[in-house]
Amino acid sequence: MEKEPVEVTIIKGGPIHVKGHFAFKDSAGKVETRDQELYLCRCGGSSNKPFCDGTHRKTGIKE
Numbered sequence: 001m002e003k004e005p006v007e008v009t010i011i012k013g014g015p016i017h018v019k020g021h022f023a024f025k026d027s028a029g030k031v032e033t034r035d036q037e038l039y040l041c042r043c044g045g046s047s048n049k050p051f052c053d054g055t056h057r058k059t060g061i062k063e
């Protein structure tokens with residue numbers, strides 16, 4: 001069975017969307033998630049870094 005390639009998309013005014021089959025590791029190498037999809041914060045305002053928590057909707061992101 002062939003796996004879908006990982007797709008990374010920068011959402012205009014929003015987070016980075018990662019979709020596919022992947023392991024996401026923290027800076028210590030611990031696997032945080034093996035989800036098929038996640039959203040990474042790129043505004044710096046999330047209270048749940050490195051994941052987006054929707055704060056960018058209030059603070060905005062300069063493109």
Ligand code: FES
Binds near residue numbers: 014015016042043056
């Ligand atoms: S990009 Fe969504 S909280 Fe930062």
